[in-house]
Amino acid sequence: MYMSSYFTVFKDESKLDINYIPMRLLHREYQFNLLNKFFQFSIESPGKMAQRVLMVGKVGTGKTALAKLFGLKIMQMAQEKGVNLRYVHVNCRERRGSLFMILQQAILNFYPNFPKRGYSSEELLQMLLQVLDEQNIFVILALDEIEALVQSEGADALYKLTRVHESRLKAPQRLSLIGILRELGCLEVLDESTKSTLQRNIIFLEEYSKNELRDILNVRAVLAFRSDVVLDESLDIIAELAERENGNARYAIELLWRAGKYADASNLQEVSPECVRRASSSVYPIVQKNAIFSLGLHEKLFLLGLARQFKHAKKAYLTMGEAEDAYRIVCEEYGEKPRGHTQLWKYVNNLSAADIVETQGSGSGLRGKTTLIGLPYVPAEELDRELSRRLGLNDG
Ligand code: ADP
Numbered sequence: 088m089y090m091s092s093y094f095t096v097f098k099d100e101s102k103l104d105i106n107y108i109p110m111r112l113l114h115r116e117y118q119f120n121l122l123n124k125f126f127q128f129s130i131e132s133p134g135k136m137a138q139r140v141l142m143v144g145k146v147g148t149g150k151t152a153l154a155k156l157f158g159l160k161i162m163q164m165a166q167e168k169g170v171n172l173r174y175v176h177v178n179c180r181e182r183r184g185s186l187f188m189i190l191q192q193a194i195l196n197f198y199p200n201f202p203k204r205g206y207s208s209e210e211l212l213q214m215l216l217q218v219l220d221e222q223n224i225f226v227i228l229a230l231d232e233i234e235a236l237v238q239s240e241g242a243d244a245l246y247k248l249t250r251v252h253e254s255r256l257k258a259p260q261r262l263s264l265i266g267i268l269r270e271l272g273c274l275e276v277l278d279e280s281t282k283s284t285l286q287r288n289i290i291f292l293e294e295y296s297k298n299e300l301r302d303i304l305n306v307r308a309v310l311a312f313r314s315d316v317v318l319d320e321s322l323d324i325i326a327e328l329a330e331r332e333n334g335n336a337r338y339a340i341e342l343l344w345r346a347g348k349y350a351d352a353s354n355l356q357e358v359s360p361e362c363v364r365r366a367s368s369s370v371y372p373i374v375q376k377n378a379i380f381s382l383g384l385h386e387k388l389f390l391l392g393l394a395r396q397f398k399h400a401k402k403a404y405l406t407m408g409e410a411e412d413a414y415r416i417v418c419e420e421y422g423e424k425p426r427g428h429t430q431l432w433k434y435v436n437n438l439s440a441a442d443i444v445e446t447q448g449s450g451s452g453l454r455g456k457t458t459l460i461g462l463p464y465v466p467a468e469e470l471d472r473e474l475s476r477r478l479g480l481n482d483g
């Protein structure tokens with residue numbers, strides 16, 4: 088080991104990591120207090136009811152961070168009162184929108200040796216309650232990116248989850264829910280009664296304004312960078328750019344990180360506006376990038392096919408047929424047996440839900456051939472490079 092003699096503008100890069108949870112969320116005090124009010128009962132009289140709360144806001148409005156921070160805080164408060172309350176955060180998209188996988192992840196929190204096979208999601212739900220009964224635990228289950236669950240399971244999963252206590256009226260109600268989503272529209276497919284149960288308590292997270300983003304950036308810059316290396320003007324520009332990206336704080340933080348990387352790469356002692364400009368021309372919202380990492384093998388192969396087509400053809404859209412052809416070529420290259428049309432259709436829906444691709448035309452699988460697929464958010468070149476690297480063929 089030798090110590091690098093290069094100067095770095097960073098003090099602690101991890102403070103800019105996507106998974107870092109700040110201990111205070113600026114400009115979300117109102118929403119934080121609202122959450123506390125909704126769940127006050129779970130400390131004062133746990134088991135008396137089961138709460139359902141929705142958190143709604145666009146990408147980067149702090150939904151995930153707020154929910155997780157709330158989870159930490161309420162578990163602390165519960166512990167002080169001797170209440171066995173657990174906050175469990177599950178990202179539905181990462182669990183492929185499958186109720187089974189979501190419940191499995193939840194159960195594993197309390198029952199690490201839980202057998203992984205042989206149960207239906209219905210049985211799993213009953214078992215979860217049984218485990219909670221046995222260990223006298225109360226749970227706040229946060230279902231993040233719940234769109235994925237609704238998309239893949241329709242109305243059924245939420246119907247079951249919201250009615251789980253109905254067959255056990257006398258027993259303590261152990262499972263409360265926080266649903267996290269971008270727009271209420273995705274709940275339209277639910278039956279009226281499930282919908283109204285869920286929509287009783289809604290917390291909206293508005294887009295951050297430029298000034299709010301500026302405050303958030305300021306705090307984060309102090310945590311992550313050496314003192315005085317980030318110029319105020321740079322933070323101004325980032326706030327401005329992120330405001331235009333629908334007040335997306337995640338985009339702002341990603342941009343700040345990348346600007347720091349440019350500064351380091353160019354051996355600069357400060358993060359100047361030029362670093363930000365260079366960063367912004369290369370950055371695409373990290374949402375999609377994260378989503379791409381968690382795709383399955385064939386979804387990646389499908390996306391790689393798309394990326395390669397878009398790289399060469401100067402087109403805005405490909406037909407489903409063209410996309411399938413491109414996918415089959417990629418499959419051949421990687422020695423994988425191509426999946427069938429129906430499966431590819433699910434991939435397209437998934438990719439579109441995650442905002443990696445955009446679809447136009449009929450949303451129905453039967454008329455798939457006429458549907459158009461676009462790639463407006465991610466440079467095809469970069470996607471190709473990134474996927475090829477992850478899929479590992481080029482590395483030998
Ligand atoms: P969402 O889940 O709504 O897409 P996130 O919770 O992932 O947004 O927030 C995006 C990023 O911005 C995270 O890194 C988060 O820590 C940060 N962030 C969001 N809101 C705030 C805030 N009010 N104060 C500090 N950091 C914030």
Ligand code: MG
Nearest residue numbers: 150151152231
């Ligand atoms: Mg989120």
